[in-house]
Amino acid sequence: MKIGIIGATGNTGSSLVKEALGRNHQVTALVRNADKAKSLFADTVTIIAKDAFAFNKQDFAGLDVLIDAISFPTQKHLAYDQLDLAAQLIHMFRETDSPRLVFILGAGSLRTDGGLEIDQLRKTPGAAAWIDTPEAQHQELNFLRTVSNVNWLGVSPSANYTVGPKTAYVRGSDDLLFDDNHKSEVSTGTFAAAILDELEQPSIHQARFTVRNK
Template sequence: MKIAIIGATGMTGKALFHEATSRGHEVTGFVRNETRGKEILGDTAQLVVEDAFAITGEQLDQYDVVIDAFANHAEPSENLDLLTHLIHQTRKHDVRMFFILGAGPLLQEDGSYVYDFLKTLPGAEEWVDEPRYGVTELQVLLSTPDVNWTSISAQNEYVEGPKTEYVLGKDHLMEASDGESHVTSGNLAGAVLDEIETPAFEMQRFTVSDK
């Protein structure tokens, strides 16, 4: 399939780029900086150099699937703003859109957001904006009936690492076999590509955990 990855040089974008390429898909990375793009994704990587906020629906219609892997940890409002920009651009278009979220908008056992727990942690004000915007991103997706979207949430610990074995979940925080909530970028990328090749969560959010 023709797959575009927005934010292709980030931790998630890189893992997705390599997983999709290794499965034989035709992959294009949307990046801000060509030199950095080639450095991280390789000299032969197919790149579009563009400000993500200038991307149009017409451009994205050239692909079967577009993955928004953009993540600005310093200015997490940008994550929400890009999601709403891409939704605006792709309403009533056919392209399948994929949005990567963190663990904040996953649910705890009592049905409240993981974010509601995270914000109570000491020092949370330093970093809790990102999961907070993640909750709003999910709320916007859940009120979007006219884009073919799927979203995946990572786990509490989301770290760079290889594809090993992974387990899918739906809306709740998961525990790996060691009792902790974690997933590697390689396992998340594996789950995204599985879903792209065999859709099971269209218009839904799901999640993935290391085994």
């Protein structure tokens, strides 16, 4: 497959690049900083460097999959860009089946025994400094669920999302997943592997799934 990754140099994006290349897919890194991408990936990927909102349909030509893995700076309170970029990509590919659009969402929109995880996050001391991002990702999922004429997929990590290698995993749909020790955790490597598994053997259309380390 030909896979484009917006935000390829971030923790999620770089893990996706590594996993995709390890499976012999062709990767286009869509990034803001070309030098950083070159230092990470050398000549293993095609690099297109632009502001996220400057990418156009021609930049995505020929891709089978386009993954929006960008993370906007929480400290600058630009989390609304998360939703704006999703809306731009959806608008760009209305009435099409290709590329498949994949949106990396937060865990805040997942259900828990007490309701939505976002409701618990809002009550966390100091949440004002970072709550913009999970709020925007929650809104992003709500927006995507109104879209019926684009081939989209949403993916949410577990509550604790850590940088680390891939492991076996458990996949769910809209409920926050916990292991036997009531731990909700997934590594970047596991998260990337679960996404590539879904891309190689599609089973979800216009819906979201979540994953945790097994």
